[in-house]
Amino acid sequence: MNTWYFISVFLHVILAAFWIGGMLSLPLVILPGIKQHPDRIAILYKTGIAFRFYGWVALLALLATGLLNMYLRGLPFTWVFFTQNSYGILVSWKFLLFTGILAVSGTHDFFFGRKALEEMQHTDNSRLRQLARWSGRINLLLALAMAFLGVVLSRGGALP
């Protein structure tokens, strides 16, 4: 294993930490911090849009460094590997979950979340807010599952 492999895994882990940390910072830090603020909705909107940009950059970079990890480890990109090898099967699960993350993040970031914040400026539409909240929670769970699979992969890649 060469230095580039270690750099790629390092970046992958930092990106995962950034992405998961960013998702947690909204409900755990920002929301309680601005609860009584008169411009709460405007602040939420601005921070949401800013994180949306960096979040998508991190997601794409996670895909790139994930593939690079495999390449620099000398693993094959073949159908047999992805369907019959225990390490390859776990990577296939990561691809599947990643597709789920793209779908949930897309609807959350560009539809429920954005629309909920837009509507909160005029009315209190709790249905959209609930949808935004739940899609955010599902995304967090998917992200944690990805990190768990990653830890298993890094240590050999076989689950019982």
Ligand code: HEM
């Ligand atoms: C389709 C996209 C992805 C692919 C192909 C991928 C692939 C991989 C691979 C091959 C490894 C093992 C690296 C090694 O030790 O050689 C790994 C580790 C890891 N991945 Fe991913 N990954 C992807 C997305 C993600 C995402 C979205 C997250 C974050 C939520 C994530 C979090 C992690 C973590 C935390 C590790 C563990 C590193 C360690 O314990 O040393 N991955 N990933």
